[in-house]
Amino acid sequence: MGFGSYTDTEFDDETWDDEWDYDKTQNDTYMQEDVNNEIRSGIKTATFNTEFNYSPENIYSTRWGFKYSNETYEMTALGNGNMRKQNETINQYSLYYDNFIRVTDKITTRVGVHFVAYNPINYRNYYSIQPRFTLNFTPGKNNLLYMNFSKMEQFYHYISFDGFTLPTDFRMPSIKGFKPRTSEHYEIGWKRNFDGDKGKLETSAYYKTRRNIVALKPDAIVEDGNWNNYIMVGNGDSYGIKFFLYYILSKWTMQFSYTYSRSREWFDEYKDLGKVPSLYDMPHYAAGALSYKFNKASSISLGCIMKSGRIKVSDNWFESDKDLGFRKKRGEFNYRIDLGYTFKKDFGEKLLLLRCGLYNLLGNPPEEDIIDFYSVHLSENCLPYGSISFKF
Amino acid sequence: MNHYSLDYNAKLSYYLSETSSIKLFAYNTFDEFRFPLYSEEAIPIVKWNNQIYKATYNGQWGEIRKYHISILFITYKPR
Numbered sequence: 001m002g003f004g005s006y007t008d009t010e011f012d013d014e015t016w017d018d019e020w021d022y023d024k025t026q027n028d029t030y031m032q033e034d035v036n037n038e039i040r041s042g043i044k045t046a047t048f049n050t051e052f053n054y055s056p057e058n059i060y061s062t063r064w065g066f067k068y069s070n071e072t073y074e075m076t077a078l079g080n081g082n083m084r085k086q087n088e089t090i091n092q093y094s095l096y097y098d099n100f101i102r103v104t105d106k107i108t109t110r111v112g113v114h115f116v117a118y119n120p121i122n123y124r125n126y127y128s129i130q131p132r133f134t135l136n137f138t139p140g141k142n143n144l145l146y147m148n149f150s151k152m153e154q155f156y157h158y159i160s161f162d163g164f165t166l167p168t169d170f171r172m173p174s175i176k177g178f179k180p181r182t183s184e185h186y187e188i189g190w191k192r193n194f195d196g197d198k199g200k201l202e203t204s205a206y207y208k209t210r211r212n213i214v215a216l217k218p219d220a221i222v223e224d225g226n227w228n229n230y231i232m233v234g235n236g237d238s239y240g241i242k243f244f245l246y247y248i249l250s251k252w253t254m255q256f257s258y259t260y261s262r263s264r265e266w267f268d269e270y271k272d273l274g275k276v277p278s279l280y281d282m283p284h285y286a287a288g289a290l291s292y293k294f295n296k297a298s299s300i301s302l303g304c305i306m307k308s309g310r311i312k313v314s315d316n317w318f319e320s321d322k323d324l325g326f327r328k329k330r331g332e333f334n335y336r337i338d339l340g341y342t343f344k345k346d347f348g349e350k351l352l353l354l355r356c357g358l359y360n361l362l363g364n365p366p367e368e369d370i371i372d373f374y375s376v377h378l379s380e381n382c383l384p385y386g387s388i389s390f391k392f
Numbered sequence: 393m394n395h396y397s398l399d400y401n402a403k404l405s406y407y408l409s410e411t412s413s414i415k416l417f418a419y420n421t422f423d424e425f426r427f428p429l430y431s432e433e434a435i436p437i438v439k440w441n442n443q444i445y446k447a448t449y450n451g452q453w454g455e456i457r458k459y460h461i462s463i464l465f466i467t468y469k470p471r
Contacts, residue, residue: 047464054457 042074059102067094073173090173092155093117098132110134118155123175128153128182142194148187155180157214159231170214170227177228179212200246210236213265216313218273218326234267236278256288276327277311284308298343301357306335310366336363349392356386394426411452419444443467 051065073088098112114130130151137145157178159170174180189204213236220230240261247254263278289303309331340357360382399421407413423440448462 043466045464045466047466048462049464050459050461052457052459 044072044074046070061100062098064097065095068092071173088123088173088175089121090155090175091119091121093119106138108136108138116153118174118180120173120175126153126155126174126180128180142192144191146187146189146191148185150185151182152185153180153182157181159214159216170216170231172214172227178214178231179233181213182211184209195247198248200244202244203242205241206239208238210238210265215265215267215279218270232267232269234265234269236263236265238263238278251293253291253293254289256286258284258286260284273326279311279313279327281311282308297345298341301338301340301342303338303340304335306333309333331366332364334364334366336365337361351391353389353391354387357384359383359385396424396426398422413450415446415448415450417444417446417448 047067047069049065049067051063053061053063055061069092071090071092073090075086075088094114094116096112096114098110100108100110102108110132111134112132114132116126116128116130118126118128130153132148132150134146134148139145155174157170157172157174172178185206185208187204187206189202192201193199194201212233214231214233217230217232238261240259242257242259242261244257245255260283261281262283263281264275265278266275267273285305285307287303287305289301291299291301293299311327312329312331313327336359338357338359339361340355343352343354345352363381365381399419401419402417404416405413406415419442421440421442423438425438443466445465446462448460450458450460452458
């Protein structure tokens with residue numbers, strides 16, 4: 001039913017792979033076309049990537065890799081009734097080196113570094129060194145204490161205007177004075193198994209700095225593609241604590257997670273605003289699920305999600321965020337209760353799986369959830385679902 | 393606003409030996425957003441087409457040295 005440990009891309013540990021996958025994500029949506037006004041934008045990317053792993057024994061392993069990418073952005077800007085078309089080519093070279101070392105039976109560490117050269121043809125070059133460090137301490141077989149540090153640099157800026165991802169959103173590589181975003185992430189955590197693996201407990205705390213972030217100015221009403229008139233640059237930070245509990249008691253299984261987190265931003269151009277919440281700031285998020293297993297094949301689950309409302313922004317092109325009191329208003333607190341039934345039976349190597357239930361049996365999910373996931377509306381957005389699958 | 397989408401993906405793996413393989417991957421999406429400006433018809437306002445093609449070679453030297461080499465193309469054609 002989708003319950004469990006809360007994850008949010010903004011708060012996730014960013015690993016090498018995550019970052020390399022980031023290219024794909026950003027490219028997937030970088031395309032816009034207006035058939036009436038012949039606005040066309042797009043990107044072409046060619047990438048060469050290689051990785052080597054070397055594990056001579058179980059106390060040490062290493063991997064290193066190299067990546068080259070060539071990206072061509074086709075950008076169209078509107079202004080003064082004219083359209084300007086521009087092609088920007090960017091070469092990017094990355095080299096990373098990552099080591100896993102078992103220092104003692106109880107202590108392991110991971111040390112790595114990532115070198116990146118970012119070379120736009122028509123604009124200034126950037127070079128960055130991004131270190132990673134993880135230390136794990138395992139005092140006994142049921143406990144793990146860990147700490148992480150990582151530095152990141154990303155050469156891409158993105159702003160979604162009204163909570164929906166659309167091709168008309170602001171997307172910009174690090175050119176034309178838009179400096180790369182940088183961040184440092186610090187995290188400590190504890191994981192514990194108890195009652196002979198029937199229970200799991202996890203807790204962690206993190207702090208993250210963010211620099212050269214971009215946002216829409218409070219009084220901006222976007223009329224053309226001259227983004228410098230509407231975008232402001234600033235810094236920010238995020239911090240939070242996470243808690244996760246899982247326990248099996250006879251035929252019952254329960255899991256619960258809670259995250260308290262804050263994300264703030266501030267901008268030199270608008271110092272009087274002070275530190276304002278970022279658009280994805282969500283102080284409270286809790287999820288819980290309770291399942292009962294009738295027999296080996298069938299079970300029923302009840303789940304609940306609760307979260308703070310998102311910061312409200314202007315949802316049309318004629319109103320600025322200043323009219324809403326810049327980042328002062330928040331949507332109402334959201335919650336959702338789901339009910340589901342699962343039947344699972346195997347016939348040798350064949351497997352039959354039946355699932356059915358009701359999403360949002362009770363609740364007030366945010367509008368974007370309703371539009372994204374709901375196609376059939378019962379009363380108050382309650383949505384029935386069902387699936388049958390057979391593996392053979 | 394109405395949104396129509398279609399996508400496919402295809403994977404092909406060929407094992408040259410127990411420790412080496414070639415993998416091919418293709419992914420293609422078509423998206424179209426229509427805004428019902430007039431009651432009788434909805435005109436398309438945004439069309440998307442994304443393509444990804446990837447070829448990977450996986451290999452191994454001895455028992456402890458593994459490596460892979462891949463080439464990736466991502467292209468977009470306004471329709």
